[in-house]
Amino acid sequence: MPGMSSETALLDRWRSLLTCYNEVAVNLERALAEAHALSLSEFETLDRLATQNCDKRRMQELAEAMYLSQSALSRTVTRLVDAGLVERTSCVQDRRGIFVELTEAGRARHAEARHTHLAVLAEHLPAPT
Amino acid sequence: MPGMSSETALLDRWRSLLTCYNEVAVNLERALAEAHALSLSEFETLDRLATQNCDKRRMQELAEAMYLSQSALSRTVTRLVDAGLVERTSCVQDRRGIFVELTEAGRARHAEARHTHLAVLAEHLPAPT
DNA sequence: ACGAATTTAATGCACATGCATCTAATGCTT
């Protein structure tokens, strides 16, 4: 029966991807929440802002680099604003646009959380075969 | 600076895992919903029941093999029951336990959906390097 | 230059999930 073994190989790869992803994601989520009061989405948002050269990003640019819908990102940013970690500033060139910018507190929180992030990856992300 | 390149390698692997997982998961979710009115969790639940030798599983056994909390699984099963795809039958040996069992409709739905599942994996799961 | 179409981001809504709790049944200790 042709294609049989490639089907099971495909399923195996998907299963192992799923296992691996969930293992890391669950532990990241827990560690970031406990140690830094951040969800994974929140950390990823801060990380995009801290990592890219300029600390000021349009919502849309942010959304493109992330695995969140536009609405989910909007609310994530709202939570970060409420926590004092980012600020929204409207953009003069196109007044529909919104800039999101790290605050000092946001930069500091990200710097702390980065270590936890790396530690969890080192512990739970299996080495490449 | 020691460990520097391994850190970026770690981050790169995590990013690519994330990208890959999201790409596949989003497409699976959409394809299964459109073509078979199933969420990924629902499909995975049916799949566990259809794949394991006996079609009758305790909630707990099911939960162990899945990436869902106990409560999420309980509600997923409730949705599948409402859709007529599985049945709950209580277990005589231990009357706290609940057996979950595929119905004929459930078996049929899984058989159809399996093809969609494989097709999406084949299309979106990158080949191993 | 004016109006329609498009784009940006926020919001109402429905819903799936996890945590904590609850109920029922079983096991364990004395």
Place this chain on the structure above:
DNA sequence: AAGCATTAGATGCATGTGCATTAAATTCGT
């Protein structure tokens, strides 16, 4: 045998997400 601890699974609750819609600003067509 009685009582306490444990286990199985369901449910209340809070929350994060996506879809569809909305409001405001910009762009395009004529």
